[in-house]
Amino acid sequence: MVWRQNNALIGRASELDRLVGVLDAAAAGQAGAAVIGGDAGIGKTRLVTELVSRARAQGFAVLIGQCAELGDSLPYLPLADALRVVGDDPSAGPDLVEAIQAWPMLLRLVPGSSVGSGPESGSGLTQQQLFGSTLGFLAELSETRPVLFVLEDLHWADTATRDLLVFLSRMLQRERVCLVGTYRTDDLHRRHPLRPLLAELQRLPSVTAVRLDPLGTDEMSDYLVALGGADAKMIGDIIERAEGNPFYAEELLAAEGLPYGLASLLLARVERLSDPAQQLLRAAAVAGRRMDHDLLSKVSGLEDGELEETMREIVSRGLLLPDGDYGYAFRHALLQEAVYTDLLPGERTRLHGQFARLLGGSPAELAYHHLAGHDLPGALAASVEAGRRAETMGAPVEAHGHYDQALALWHRVPDAERVAGIDRVRLAVLSAAAAHESGDTHRAVHQVRELLTTEEPTAGIWERLAYYLIDADDEAGAIEAAKTAVHLASQRSVGLASERSVGAASARDHADRDLATHGDHDAGRILARALATYARALLWSYRHDEVKELAGRALQVARAAGVPDAESSALITLATVADIDGEVGQAKELLALASGISSGDLSIDLRAIFHHARVHYEHGDLAAAADIADRGVKLAHETGLSWSTYGTDLRFLRLLIHYVAGEWEQASAVAAEFAVRVSRLPEAVLSGYALFVEVASGDATVEERMAWLKHFWHDGFVVYVVRGLAAEHALWNGDVRSAVQHIEAVLEVLGPSEAAVIRIAATGLWALAELGESRPAQADDLLRRARVAATTGPGSAPRGDLGPEGKAWLARAEAEWHRVQGTATPATWRAVVDAFDFGFVYEVARSRWRLAEALLASGSREEALKEWEQAVVTAEALGAAPLRRALAELGRRARFSPPPSPSSTSPSSAKSSSASSSPADSFASSPDESALATLTNREQEVLALVATGLSNREIAERLFIAQKTVSVHVSNILAKLGVSSRTQAAAYAHQEGLASERPGS
Incomplete structure (x- = not known):
């Protein structure tokens, strides 16, 4: 670019300093992002070029990708662009190339990669895999050297790229990574999809917003002089007309101040070219901002020698620039836009048609050129293929758009099924699946329901509707749709069995197994999935007692037909029923089988492992739960799914196991991965998990985290986790009435049969005891709720084995009720200590605190001292500052001498001792004898x-x-x-x- 003469960056010192600050912080281990906005031609690329130069000088690995004006047609284009450039750049470094090759999902984006394109329809996790793979790639690369990742022209970014940028901006925390994005402010109309993204990003503390304003008069003058301007009058005229825009000023200087608008200025430079050069530049404008040399040669029809001369003319005028091995690129996007806009309609159609006929590679680009060239059959075929390609790349929004475009073209293309290579029903199902995978479940439901009204209803379509309705929380609709799916699939199976001369009376008994045995695999697959979905829909309904038979039948059909995803789903459902019914051993066996199946759907595989670990945890086998959870966490990491639903559930479960087992250093490390400042519900749920260990340890982060999470109290799960722990935090800090309010809010959203009620009721009774007021009715109601939840399962059926933790919390609720009534005895609290003594280190210590109080009240001072000392040692070792303060208060009142300091030198102990004064200082004070x-x-x-x-x-x-x-x-x-x-x-x-x-x- 001419502006780069003398390598001078004029008028952007403060903006560069801010960007360098983000870069330096990343190099020091504090990940950050910057978004640079400004009008076209204002100098965004020049500023980024300077930043890239400095980053390379500091040893950064640099990735640069650019969005294209094709918009959502090309998912992840800047990421694919950056990876492609690395592959073509011999100076990139072996660590960078090896880092990319370690993530197969990323290799799918690289043109010419040997990695398979994946299945026709994704599992719903492909995008999460790609997001996780990108995060893992950047994190691992940053362990070797810091990384700068630049995404240019975000105003043209596809939905998948925008979502990826938000994800990375939130998830990158301690990695040595700096993200930089540029966008045009003058392109952002009121409803531009980038606007909400920018608003969201700018709320994050890790994101720096830089806006480039027009240059001042002095800066413009320096800039024009640096470009070679010598005529003071002309410089003054240009400054007045350019209005602080460097690119416009450069073009005016090149045109010697001629009175043109910017578009006219740009076209005036084009018109100085020879006719062949103008024709070639017009063809290049149709190709886009960048173009391949060979493809441009074919479109132009020029011989090699003539093409080279023509291209040399264009390059010498600074209109196109060589772009590595890729080909050429327009010097500025404004130039490409001006040339493209100036094309005549027929000329534009003809050139798009030529590109469509010659283009290989991206089906999305092919669909774009076919549509622009009015080739509807070509557009239909390319749109279907583009949808499939977007699925394998983990871009469900883009896939849905391509499939919808194909559906819109369907009735305008003769013999559409042959052209598309797929029937309309299957295409509509793929479109609905893509909508569901992108999170638009309501759109998926609408599409499937519309399909049921326009096509012959089949069991498969009804099963998909039921599946989506479950995720849409429409229990009644899901049950009815699943019932219809099973009815239709069963009719088909009975019919097929009857055709094989099975007697009518016994047809139903043999149909399911016979169906798969005789090879009607498609029918067996549909029936297996319909049954599994029906069982899942009924699991938490009032018809819970029907689930076992349905899931058992689903398991039988799935095994016979060889449908591993339905088999695993049925096993999980059967295990859940067994767990609810108190058949814990059977639940563990079933989940061991499910978690050992490679179903082909990672979502189901991770779900099976999660529930396998959960059942072991809930029934007190912490060691087995930890091993199983570790296996799930490892699988999620290796497949790029650490941030998927079950990937995060597994990490939360692992945090909980660490927390319960007293491994608070490890629990805190997991908690630190969950962002404090959140603006989305899924992030709020994750952030809430961190409060378990933070509240118990009295971490200073608690107040800030809760302030951010307060915005999500409309969600039931957040209310349970966050406000339940907020109540404990309030109690530790003496704000009893706030604690009561939190408890009341939680109980409003919990169902009476949810086991979570027990813990919340126990906390509520703790609060009532601290009030010092007589509230027998309220206390009785809380205890009643706890007992109902302990004995009642889904559909008001009797609950099975509650598990050791549930029983311990119930014992705690009973003991707290006695505290409210003033009837607590040492035996009451001894039962709580014993109940939590299955490995819940913290709760044993907290219960010993109350036991010591009760023993003192009964006159058993020596026993009280023994329990108190054990609680103090544990609180010190864990770093449980609030409990330690409560024990210190009890010790002062009872005139207990402080116990010996724990001999452990673990990080937990170190954290404990640094959180407040020494143990001796905490316990040596005399009580206030004048009270x-x-x-x-x-x-x-x-x-x-x-x-x-x-x-x-x-x-x-x-x-x-x-x-x-x-x-x-x-x-x-x-x-x-x-x-x-x-x-x-x-x-x-x-x-x-x-x-x-x-x-x-």
Whole structure:
């Protein structure tokens, strides 16, 4: 570019400094992104060129990709462009080439790659695989050297590229990666799809927005002088007319200040070419911003010698530039647009037709040229192929667009089925599948329902409708559609069995097995999937008792017909039923079978492994759960699916196992992968998982994370995870009423049979106990809810084995209820300690805290000290700061000496000791001996009875006063003593010798 004379970058020092800051931060291990916006010709490419130069000088691996004006026709074009350039660049470095070759999904994007194109229809995970592969590729490459990835012209980006950019901007955190994107601000109309993406990106703290404004008068003058301008008057005129746009100023200078608009200026330069050169440049404009030399030669019809001379003329005028081994590129996109716009309609159609006839490679480009050339049969065939190609590349939005385009052309093309190579029903099903995979489930449902009204309804179509309705949370619709699918598929199987002379009475009994045995594989496949989907639809409905028979039948047909995805799905459903019914051993066996099947659908494979690990975890086998979860996490990573639904579920489960087992350093490492500042629901769910360990450890991140997650309290799952843990956080910080509000909000969204109710009810009862107010009805209701959830499964059927953790939380709820009533005993809390002692390290320690309080209240000081010391040691080792503070308070009131510091030098212990003062400092303080003197005689009498475990009603009867008066006395006592619960007040009474005095006894 002429502007690069003397390698001077004029007027962009502050913008470059900001970009260099992002680059330097990436080199230091803090990933970041920058988006550079500005009008066409304002200098975005020049600025990026300077940044790329500096990055290369610092040893960065540099990837540069460019979007094209074909829009959604070419998915992941800038990524494919960057990978292709690396393959063609001998200076790229072996580490960069090897890094790409390690990810087969990325190789699918590279033209000429030997990697297979994949199945006709994706599993719904292809895009997630590609996203995960790109993330893994950049992360692994950044371990060797930092990476700069530039995506130019995002205003032309396809949907898949836009989604990938958002994904990478969110997921890259500690990797040494810098992302940079450029876009034209003057191209962004009000509904441009890039607008919401930019708004979303600019909310992320890791993203820097840089806007290039017009250059000032002095800067423009320096720039024009650097270009060779010498006439002061002309320079002044150009500055006035160019309005701060460097590209426009350059063109005006080249035209010696002639009074043209920008398009006219550009075409004036074209018109100076010879006729053959003008014709060649027009053909190049139809090809796009870049063009292949051989293809351009064929379109132009010029002989080699004439072509070279003509091309040399164009290049010497700075209109086209050599583009490596690829061919040529227009010096600026504005130039290509001006030439293309100036084409006559017939000329444009003819040239597009020529490219369509000669073009090989991208079917999306071929479809584009066929449509522009009014070749509808060619456009239909190319659109179908482009849809298939987009599927294999993990671009479901683009695939759906291509398939929909083919459907729109269908009735305008004679003999469409032969031309397309596919029947219309299958094409519509593929389109609906692509819509579903892109997350537009409602569009998928609409397309399938429309298909049912225009084509002959089949079992396969009804099964797809049921499958999509399950994901759309339309339980009734899914059940009805699945029932119809099974009915139609069963009719076919019975008919086929009857044709083989099976008696009518026994036809149904033999049909399912006979169907597959005699080779009608398609019918067997459809029946197996219909049955599996029907069982899945009924699993959590009131017809839960029908699921076992249906899933068993699905398993039989799937095995006979050799349909591994239906077989695995049926096994998972059967295992879920067994687990609900308390047949834990059978559930584990079934899930072991399911997780050992390679179904051909990674979503089902990961789902099987997840549930296999989950069942072991929920029933207390932490070691087995950890091993199985690790296998799933490894599979998800290797296939690029770490951020898929079950990939993230497996990592969360692994975090939970670490958390329960007391491996908080490892749990924190997993939690750190989940972003704090989120703006999408899936990210909010992941972020909420991190709160388990962060709340328990008192991490400073909790407040910020909860502030961001507050925007997602409309979602039931987020409410359960986040507000449930927010209640615990509030309790640890003395905000009891906020905790009660959180609990009430969670219980509004949980169904009565959900096991999660038990933990939430236990936390709610903890809050009521801390209030120090008599709320027997509310406490009774919470305990009732916990007991209902512990005994009732889906459809009001009896729940099977609750599992050790569920039983432990129920014991905790019972104990907290007794705290509310003032009737807690050491035996009550001993039962909680024993229940959690299946390996839940933290909850054992937290229960020992309450057990120690109860023992003190009963006068068993030595036993209380023993439990207290064990809890302190665990809290110190874990780094459980809130629990450690609570134990310190109890230790001060009881005048316990601090236990010996843990000998462990683990990171958890180090974190614990650095979070506050030393253990000795925490526990050596004496209690406030003047607190007792602040109590009136009546309050001391009430406190003495509280210490005996009497309720407010019983105290009122003993002292012959109103129960409300007792409640007021208790509240005053708690405030004066500076404690937050009756149990703590009772412990203080024993410490001061009040408990031995029992007035009225």
